[in-house]
Amino acid sequence: MTKIVTGFWFLMTVLIGVGTYWVSHEVERLERRYAAIQSDILDEQESIHVFQAEWSYLNAPGRIEKLAREYLKLDQIQPLQMASIDTIPTDTDAKRYRLDKFGEAVAYMPAPRDRPGESAYDEASENMIIDGPSVGIPAPETGGQQ
């Protein structure tokens, strides 16, 4: 009995000793690795820092303008070319489709947009309509129809 207990405790002592030693070594190894990673991170941060400076340099508006002038066929945007979303007509769908007698949407023939001051409707698009205008969606207000 005593022998077994003694053997057990001896084994435990050895195990704990080895275990402590192993943990201590492992901690040292991890600390070295941690330091290495830290220094890698610093190196990376420094590279990123240099790249940021380079990025800012390459993105200098003067340089971009020069490149755009050289490679793009674009010009300075004029205020006239800008419009807001509100100025786009919202009932385009109603002008483009109507419901036929089976309740299916039928496209009007794509007609060129009216020029200002030119209100006559396009006869060709009228000919494409199989039936008279249905009631589901208001008929196109191209003018001169009614």
Place this chain on the structure above:
Amino acid sequence: MNLLRFSYWLRGDRPELGPEQREKHALETARNRIFITGIMFGIGFLWIAGGLFNATVLKQGNEPDLTAGTDSKELKTERADIVDRNGILLATDLPTSSLYADARVIKDPVGAADHLLTVLPGLDRDTLIRHLGSQKAFVWLRRNLTPDQQYKVNALGIPGLNFQREERRVYPQGRLFAHVLGFTDIDNNGIAGAEREFDNDLRSNSGPLRLSLDIRVQHALRAEVSSAMETYSAAGATGLVMDIYTGEVMGMVSLPDFDPHRPGQGPADARFNRATLGVYEQGSVFKLFNAAIALDTGTSTLYSTYDATKPMRVARFTIHDFHGENRWLTVPEILAYSSNIGSARMAMDFGIETQKKYLKDFGFLDPSDVELPEVASPLLPNPWREINLMTISYGHGIAVTPLQLVNGISTISNGGIRRPSTILKQDGAPAGVRVISKKTSDDMRRLMRLVVTEGSGKKADVPGYFLGGKTGTADKLVNGRYVKNARMSTFVAAFPMQDPRYVVLVTLDGPQGTKETYGYATAGWVAAPAVGKVVTRIAPLLGIEPAYAKAPEIEQALRLDLRKEERKLASF
């Protein structure tokens, strides 16, 4: 004897007993002692075990999600970065290597110098030999080498030449922000501009310094101002853009400018920041302030009339009109035709003290509050006589910086509240001081618009953006005397006038007329078109929608008749 007994007692021996009992007793004592010692150790171990259990299970059951690193390092540069309002890098520190010598180790200074000169030809041979032969432990040879130069010096293999890692200030945008940012000396001390003003903050490096300037606005401004300067062969030029509600400077250009990496190489004139350090008589632009004072104090209404039939004689001075109308003028006409006589007469109605008080409120009597070391004090008349009252009404006899002027125009057009000019990004509008009433500001907006639709600023108009402003052409003062044909031509405008957001100023120093301007070099011909071009470029960037659909209504709202109808009937 006693000592002997004590030693027996100490051993647990009892000599008075028989040998058998003594042996038994000794064994018992030993066992007890072992037992007690065991208990003591047991308690000790339990204590430790308990402590461990408490520390590992009770206090913090699981591992913390995030390790609290105490020794993790962040890259810290000597000086903090400077970024624009959108976070784009304007100034940063980059690592470089600098070459120094430990002269004690150098055996052959002349040979080493000659070798070194093959790689770094820019060095002076005699100085180099002197340094290398000086027997000092540390001599700088060349600061901030390129990696290529460093490699070549290393390849020479001269013992005693070493490298010191250093940081060097780099401005990726080059000249674009030269005057605002300033520059640093070779030891990275800020010695001009924001680098100097915020030197301590930048050194302590707690995150980047965020300026209020916008790189896109700055570029557009510089491009247009420098093109105008070139077209009209001007000696110099200034451009400013300011957010009228926050006092933030969005763009600040002073030409000619310099390369901040080599500030010493340009002429001294190039390092002069005309926007904050140059004080100039601003000319007719001041008529706006004059009108604002008159309307705000109530000494004039919009349709008060003033006699401008003939030049005004005061003491030994005569006040002329440049575009003489030679009749009675209303306030809108005085501004539209830029009448000096009319302005002087308006000023006489409110007087010197009122003028002083308002000009102080507009910030013209003190240096600007902007965070730059290069800030000039305005030049003021002393004593402030009646003739000064009159000349100041049309912008002569008082000299202020362009930045102050822009700040004043912001105050006039933002509803009448003055906020200090700043080059730092603001969160929302800072506290301001009311200078003129909302009503006066509204009237001034319409008057400024009138100058562009009917008056001298027609060439600045950009369809859709409703500029409103004022031209100013002043003869240049050189050594206290006016020089003819050396002018400062200024145009300052706010836009869009129905809801002003920004003020733009362009000043050309000594412009020459061209064929296209029929030889004129006045502000309406040279500076106004430049402002128009700047607005065309920056308005979309700043998110201002051109107003076409609503244009007739806006034009109607901003409309101001030159004369009242009945007055017209009465006067003719």
